[in-house]
Ligand SMILES: [Zn+2]
Ligand SMILES: [Zn+2]
């Protein structure tokens with residue numbers, strides 16, 4: 039298939055944009071004839087004069103030309119009589135008895151010696167008034183236009199003019215470029231303008247991209263053993279285990295591209311094939327090859343795997359930041375200023391409220407959900423905070439339902455992850471709205487619950503165009519078309535895609551997917567971004583700069599934020615989401631307050647610690663007690679405990695992660711007990727903050743488990759991050775860290791702890807070293823809660839005893 | 854839809870930093886530029902401007918633009934004469950009604966019409 043990205047369009051300022059501020063309304067700019075640069079007639083809150091005058095004065099240039107598309111057309115300002123072009127020396131002269139004017143220089147407008155009396159030379163009116171051009175000759179940009187332009191200060195103008203002496207092509211951005219070894223400039227709460235924003239986030243995102251590239255490209259894996267298979271779509275599949283993945287040295291996701299190579303004696307020469315990862319069950323990578331040519335299916339050993347880095351998502355973020363700055367229609371003025379943290383008078387939309395807030399085929403909303411829907415509909419910008427299990431997806435789908443009904447154009451619905459987009463797509467589809475799910479081309483072959491809603495499938499199943507159907511069939515049968523046919527097929531496909539998108543009520547895609555070339559011709563005035571707290575700012579910007587006027591961010595800034603690999607960039611603030619920054623700017627999130635997931639004893643601590651005690655339980659104790667599951671809970675009414683163990687942590691073999699054998703052993707015992715009690719493997723989740731522990735547990739359970747291996751294989755063992763947004767009946771949390779002095783690392787992040795503690799519906803088991811963990815203030819509180827409820831225990835599972843450990847309140851650090 | 858089309862209705866409170874040194878610097882440069890162009894007049898030997906007003910324009914000119922609602926206020930259509938090489942060009946431009954020579958011309962025209 040075609041790769042996305044190659045025809046992404048990057049918007050640029052036109053040539054005639056003011057070199058200082060970027061304003062480019064042809065009526066408001068003039069060209070300096072000495073240097074061929076354009077400047078506007080804006081004078082943002084100063085007595086310094088307009089940009090064009092500031093330039094002419096500082097550069098000592100004097101001649102200008104009006105823009106061809108200005109009311110007077112392309113006109114050089116010069117004396118009608120002698121041709122002098124110095125604008126500081128020119129003025130208008132009216133005819134005495136007619137509505138006619140000419141431009142004259144001071145010398146030529148001297149009334150001495152005049153014979154013909156048809157011009158009133160005494161009325162000479164200079165072109166420059168109050169340090170700008172007469173506003174009716176060169177329009178002064180509106181205040182709104184000026185606010186939206188780059189805010190350049192006099193000192194910057196002075197340095198830019200200095201630079202132009204040496205380099206005529208220098209730009210304002212060049213003034214701010216950090217040196218190679220400089221620390222990156224940290225993010226701010228507010229930005230002067232979108233150029234300022236781009237100047238901060240651009241370099242941070244580039245650092246992250248460079249780091250990601252370096253990591254991916256250095257991860258060649260040799261001696262890979264391949265098992266060959268074929269997919270339902272007849273495509274060739276290569277299945278293999280990547281030790282680097284098991285060791286946690288590299289991150290791999292479905293949809294990523296890999297290069298598989300063979301160099302051995304079994305074939306002449308060498309072979310290589312590109313493919314996309316279509317699934318990774320239990321660390322076995324399944325790669326779907328793009329082409330099946332000369333594939334050495336008779337070979338199994340001596341393969342090499344390279345990671346192929348793609349710039350697409352980073353390119354789209356950079357492009358979005360540029361569009362945000364350059365294109366006045368990218369977002370409404372209100373959204374523009376709110377995103378930049380400016381002090382804007384709040385706006386309320388005049389809308390007719392729906393009579394009923396519950397959407398068709400979705401569950402009835404509770405009080406706080408109705409309140410959220412109501413407030414969101416009448417505001418141009420809102421934040422919804424959805425703590426764990428509070429029905430975020432149903433609320434979002436309901437909001438989208440109403441937004442789509444109230445507005446003419448399509449609603450754009452995004453989230454950073456494909457999983458979240460799919461979930462939301464499904465719910466929105468249930469309401470009866472016409473939904474189209476746009477996926478990356480590399481994911482078209484993947485199965486998902488919403489496959490039938492993807493643009494790709496809707497095109498293929500579209501039976502209104504028999505010619506297109508013919509080509510679809512041919513392609514399916516023969517794999518490829520002649521170049522002539524391929525051309526025709528593509529054009530028919532594009533038409534079908536356009537039709538489907540135009541007829542849709544809602545378009546769903548990932549944030550990065552919103553930058554897909556197939557969507558670039560559309561305006562999306564209404565945008566909802568789910569999981570907004572898990573996206574980096576520039577990622578969130580991609581769906582916004584497509585014309586947003588009404589925006590809803592859904593997320594929870596008390597759960598995990600975006601994953602930023604480059605530590606420097608993360609430290610400089612790239613790991614702070616836009617949602618979080620808006621909260622810091624005093625945009626009050628509307629909080630959903632009733633949780634339907636956890637046994638009330640499980641929600642108590644998170645509610646108190648992370649949500650000011652505001653979480654209410656929508657499920658009762660009775661609904662969350664499983665009497666059929668016989669398990670040695672220390673207190674049967676409160677299905678939770680913290681199991682104390684003191685085994686040492688170890689560095690994993692990769693040297694970058696940790697594992698803890700004692701906890702792994704205990705983990706296997708708890709799992710076996712749950713399985714024996716009749717809990718299905720798919721209902722158990724093992725959460726660990728460390729990749730080293732994760733892979734150790736997977737192999738240990740299969741090796742040491744008392745039951746059939748297959749059962750353990752089905753149990754999901756993953757990082758806290760991987761469990762975000764999901765739930766299991768039972769959760770086992772293994773904390774790993776156990777040392778005398780070096781702290782608890784990862785585990786100390788309150789947001790990670792919040793996520794880990796809020797995944798379970800029926801019960802939770804925490805395995806850890808209480809002595810080490812209690813040195814952290816938050817963990818101390820958690821341990822105290824377990825202790826007070828008689829759930830802090832030790833000893834074998836069959837005979838657990840209350841732990842007598844004395845917990846010492848950690849000293850609070852002095853500020 | 855819900856009245857979110859009106860970008861101009863957005864009210865933003867912005868603070869602008871003042872850079873007095875740079876301001877004074879500019880002030881000095883600006884005065885110098887003006888001074889030079891005024892003084893340049895004395896040395897130049899320019900021919901006196903004595904061209905007649907082209908009569909043919911009188912009929913071509915639209916008398917008044919009545920746009921009291923426009924953001925610039927009342928406007929009057931004038932013709933701007935320019936030269937491209939030796940060719941004369943005429944362009945219509947909208948002048949604010951409150952410029953003194955515009956008021957003059959307008960009064961004269963009204964007086965003529967009454968006659
Ligand atoms: Zn210039
Ligand atoms: Zn400007």
Ligand SMILES: [Zn+2]
Pocket residue numbers: 117118119120121122142143144145146899
């Ligand atoms: Zn002259």
